[in-house]
Amino acid sequence: MExxxxxxxxxxxxxxxxxxxxxxxSVLLCCLWLATxxxxxxxxxRLRNPRRLPFPPGPKGYPIVGNALDxxxxxxxxxxxxxxxxxxxxxxxxxxxAVVLNTWGxxxxxxNKRGAIYSSRKPRLLFSKYGGWDFSLTFLxxxxxxxxxxxFYHQIIxxxxxxxxxxxxxxxxxxxxxxxxxxPLQFQYLTRLSAINLNIALIFCILNRGSSSIIADTVxxxxxxxxxxxxxxxxxxxxFCLDSLEALSKVPHATDFFPILANLPAWxxxxxxxxxxxxxxxxxxxxxxxxxxxxxxxVFSGTAPHCLVADLIESNRTSGxxxxxxxxxxxxxxxxxxxxxxxxxxxxxxxxxxxxxxxxAQKKAQEELDAVLTDIRLPTFEDRESTxxxxxxxxxxxxxxxxxxxxxxxxxxxxxxxxxxxxPKDTRIFANIWNMVYNSDDYPEPFEFIPERFLDPSSKAPxxxxxxxxxxxxxxxxxxxxxxGRAFATxxxxxxxxxxxxxxxxxxxxxxxxxxIKPDLDYRIDGIAYHPxxxxxxxxxxxxxxxxxxALREALSQ
Ligand code: HEM
Numbered sequence: 001m002e003x004x005x006x007x008x009x010x011x012x013x014x015x016x017x018x019x020x021x022x023x024x025x026s027v028l029l030c031c032l033w034l035a036t037x038x039x040x041x042x043x044x045x046r047l048r049n050p051r052r053l054p055f056p057p058g059p060k061g062y063p064i065v066g067n068a069l070d071x072x073x074x075x076x077x078x079x080x081x082x083x084x085x086x087x088x089x090x091x092x093x094x095x096x097x098a099v100v101l102n103t104w105g106x107x108x109x110x111x112n113k114r115g116a117i118y119s120s121r122k123p124r125l126l127f128s129k130y131g132g133w134d135f136s137l138t139f140l141x142x143x144x145x146x147x148x149x150x151x152f153y154h155q156i157i158x159x160x161x162x163x164x165x166x167x168x169x170x171x172x173x174x175x176x177x178x179x180x181x182x183x184p185l186q187f188q189y190l191t192r193l194s195a196i197n198l199n200i201a202l203i204f205c206i207l208n209r210g211s212s213s214i215i216a217d218t219v220x221x222x223x224x225x226x227x228x229x230x231x232x233x234x235x236x237x238x239x240f241c242l243d244s245l246e247a248l249s250k251v252p253h254a255t256d257f258f259p260i261l262a263n264l265p266a267w268x269x270x271x272x273x274x275x276x277x278x279x280x281x282x283x284x285x286x287x288x289x290x291x292x293x294x295x296x297x298x299v300f301s302g303t304a305p306h307c308l309v310a311d312l313i314e315s316n317r318t319s320g321x322x323x324x325x326x327x328x329x330x331x332x333x334x335x336x337x338x339x340x341x342x343x344x345x346x347x348x349x350x351x352x353x354x355x356x357x358x359x360x361a362q363k364k365a366q367e368e369l370d371a372v373l374t375d376i377r378l379p380t381f382e383d384r385e386s387t388x389x390x391x392x393x394x395x396x397x398x399x400x401x402x403x404x405x406x407x408x409x410x411x412x413x414x415x416x417x418x419x420x421x422x423x424p425k426d427t428r429i430f431a432n433i434w435n436m437v438y439n440s441d442d443y444p445e446p447f448e449f450i451p452e453r454f455l456d457p458s459s460k461a462p463x464x465x466x467x468x469x470x471x472x473x474x475x476x477x478x479x480x481x482x483x484x485g486r487a488f489a490t491x492x493x494x495x496x497x498x499x500x501x502x503x504x505x506x507x508x509x510x511x512x513x514x515x516x517i518k519p520d521l522d523y524r525i526d527g528i529a530y531h532p533x534x535x536x537x538x539x540x541x542x543x544x545x546x547x548x549x550x551a552l553r554e555a556l557s558q
Contacts (some may be wrong), residue, residue, distance in 0.1 A: 045424075048415050053422035056090035056099055058082060066092030073250070073525070076405040076434035083435050088421060094257035098409075098428040102435045104442075104469055107478060110418060111410060111431060115479030120411040122428055125255040125262040126248055130269070132281035135288075135331035138339065142413055142480075148325060152332050153484030155315070156308045162487040164306065166381050169488075173495040174378065174552050177503050181549055184504075184539040187352065241283040241338065242527045244276055288334035296323065309333050338528065340485050343403050346529040347493055350401040351393070353519055354449045355506040356537055361451050362506060365390050366542070368462070369502050376547040378555065379498035381491070387498065388462045392451035394494055399471035400449050401521075403529050405434040407477045433474055442469045503545035503552070509536040 046052075059082055061067040071078050071093070082089050083102040091098040101107045111118050120142040127133035140146040155161060179190050253269075255262045266274055291309070298304035299313045309329060316324040323329070355362040368389040373379060384391070410429040415422070438446040443453060454470075456463045472490065476483035483489070500506070508516035519535035541549055 058090040111478035119480035159487040288330040392454035
């Protein structure tokens with residue numbers, strides 16, 4: 001019996017031994033490496049978190065992928081469902097940690113008050129490594145280049161500096177109103193045309209008065225060009241850049257989960273992806289390098305108008321005739337073109353929709369404007385302080401349909417503790433704006449457009465309330481990453497709203513039987529912002545609008 005058992009054991013050992021030998025050596029090594037890596041991580045976690053504080057609570061995920069498969073494209077909707085886990089929700093996405101902040105309390109405590117450590121970004125390696133987008137502030141981690149580019153923005157379009165652009169913003173708002181009066185059915189096309197102007201302005205320093213619009217504000221501010229409508233080539237360039245950015249953003253790439261893979265050569269990812277990345281690089285170059293060179297020539301010949309690039313070139317010129325930080329100046333310019341257009345257009349679209357659907361709000365804003373603008377006078381920035389109702393309309397526009405429901409995720413650069421929870425270094429931080437703007441405690445009846453919510457009910461004359469969460473503090477992001485175009489964007493939005501309301505009556509279109517046609521309020525992410533689907537609207541001059549339009553024509557012809 002014993003001899004038989006021994007025989008069986010040695011036979012078994014031999015079989016198992018052979019089976020082991022059959023395992024390819026590389027797989028074995030891989031498993032060993034993974035196991036060691038896992039043990040090392042657990043050990044490091046224990047050292048970093050000696051009090052064993054828990055990671056924020058959140059939904060249970062699947063092995064390896066974590067919660068990644070449960071997050072749809074409109075992730076803010078899922079994140080809002082997960083707010084049942086708390087103010088701060090912890091997730092795991094393919095091995096990477098993420099935290100969703102669902103309330104103003106947690107956002108201001110972490111992103112604002114601890115902004116020094118919560119203001120980094122995790123670059124998307126597909127863009128930065130392979131797409132040539134390592135210059136872009138939106139993807140830059142905390143560091144020297146980030147600080148330099150933020151300083152450039154502050155210098156040129158910080159809340160005080162931006163006033164030097166008011167004149168051009170005003171003129172562009174008036175031009176848009178004039179265009180809408182000529183082809184009211186095309187109001188959305190005109191907004192689109194504004195984006196076209198943006199592209200064209202990237203290359204031409206040609207002044208073509210009478211064709212600019214809200215988009216042209218950005219253009220004129222950045223490059224000091226006014227806009228020529230006819231150049232379709234530049235339309236294609238910006239569109240292509242936006243389209244390829246969107247296409248590349250929609251699907252996660254392997255390097256998002258395994259950054260180490262970004263060390264592989266680009267050809268590994270296949271011809272099609274490389275082709276798209278090459279086109280992105282080329283179009284970005286044309287948004288940055290080419291117009292930059294034009295403005296630089298103007299600066300050196302002393303003919304450049306006041307604009308972001310010219311001012312930055314001027315302030316970075318050396319005595320030897322060079323320009324310091326050229327790459328960063330180009331980056332600021334190209335990124336502003338992309339970040340400043342889509343966002344502003346989305347807010348204007350929402351404003352027009354709201355005016356159609358809430359005629360009472362429109363009437364109140366117009367009565368307020370008429371009281372301030374005697375006779376046929378057109379609105380100017382000096383009227384901003386005297387029109388609190390309109391300021392409330394602006395805040396409600398931003399809140400009602402948030403331009404960026406999740407902003408851009410931040411990342412934390414060192415381990416941190418918050419309310420007894422451990423937030424490890426490199427965690428991606430999402431600020432769930434969506435959950436905040438539709439929170440009925442802060443904003444009762446959150447899905448309705450009610451500008452009055454921002455006005456003090458105890459005051460006879462309309463006055464903005466101070467005890468309510470201001471959407472302008474939410475919608476432009478947080479801490480050291482707060483949108484550097486905020487002052488410019490709100491100035492542009494305000495004057496566009498004031499000018500349109502002073503001149504036009506905005507109402508629902510009607511069908512052949514005279515029934516009002518309600519617009520579809522289904523929004524989607526298009527490019528970088530949340531947009532309504534194309535919609536129709538009836539826009540015609542008001543009684544006072546007719547004479548204001550004549551005044552406007554005269555003002556623009558001067
Ligand atoms: C209604 C208009 C706009 C909205 C709602 C908006 C919103 C935002 C948001 C939410 C962020 C992310 C902030 C964060 O990470 O916490 C952002 C970043 C940014 N925005 Fe805006 N924006 C608008 C207009 C503009 C304009 C007009 C410009 C430039 C002229 C601009 C330039 C930028 C840039 C460069 C960043 C990246 C900042 C960084 O990563 O440090 N934006 N914006």
